[in-house]
Amino acid sequence: MPIHRIAAASLATVALTLGGAALLTAPAGAAPASAPRVAASDPAACAAATTTTAAAVTNASTAAVAAAADASSAAAALKTLTAALAAVPPDAAAIAAASTTATATAAAAVTSANAAVDADTTAATAAAAAVAACKA
Numbered sequence: 366m367p368i369h370r371i372a373a374a375s376l377a378t379v380a381l382t383l384g385g386a387a388l389l390t391a392p393a394g395a396a397p398a399s400a401p402r403v404a405a406s407d408p409a410a411c412a413a414a415t416t417t418t419a420a421a422v423t424n425a426s427t428a429a430v431a432a433a434a435d436a437s438s439a440a441a442a443l444k445t446l447t448a449a450l451a452a453v454p455p456d457a458a459a460i461a462a463a464s465t466t467a468t469a470t471a472a473a474a475v476t477s478a479n480a481a482v483d484a485d486t487t488a489a490t491a492a493a494a495a496v497a498a499c500k501a
Contacts, residue, residue, distance in 0.1 A: 406498060406499050406500055407498070410498045411495070411498045411499035413498075414491070414494050414495035414497075414498035414499065415495050415498075415499065417491050417494070417495070418488065418491040418492050418494070418495040420491075421484070421487050421488035421490075421491040421492075422488045422491075422492075424484050424487070424488070425481070425484040425485045425487070425488040427484075428477070428480050428481040428483075428484040428485075429481045429484075429485075431477050431480070431481070432474070432477035432478045432480070432481040434477075435470070435473045435474040435476075435477040435478075436474045436477075436478070438470045438473070438474070439467070439470040439471045439473070439474040441470075442463070442466045442467040442469075442470040442471070443467050443471075445463045445466065445467070446460070446463040446464055446466070446467040448463075449462075449463040449464075450463075
């Protein structure tokens, strides 16, 4: 399950990055073709919201990279544990050490995956706020 959360967080980060890039590169005052024309947006509020979104997307990207690194560490620790369990004759101390390391790295991977999902949620909220602030 945690690996799926990491994958979801990574995909969400990519989507938010592309959305943020679209917001940042849109011409000033440009409105989506399907949006009705209403009052002009406040340029300062739009700029602030866009900056907040860019920072949130950067944080989400960083969190996704950290989650991937922690998942990789957990996988390596699990391989070490598997090798220790397969050793002949069994070495109880090596098994215990590998088990402790695998448990700790798995917990870190889950924590990182949760942080990446939280960062993606924050970035999505910021992106929605930027869209609302920049609507013209």
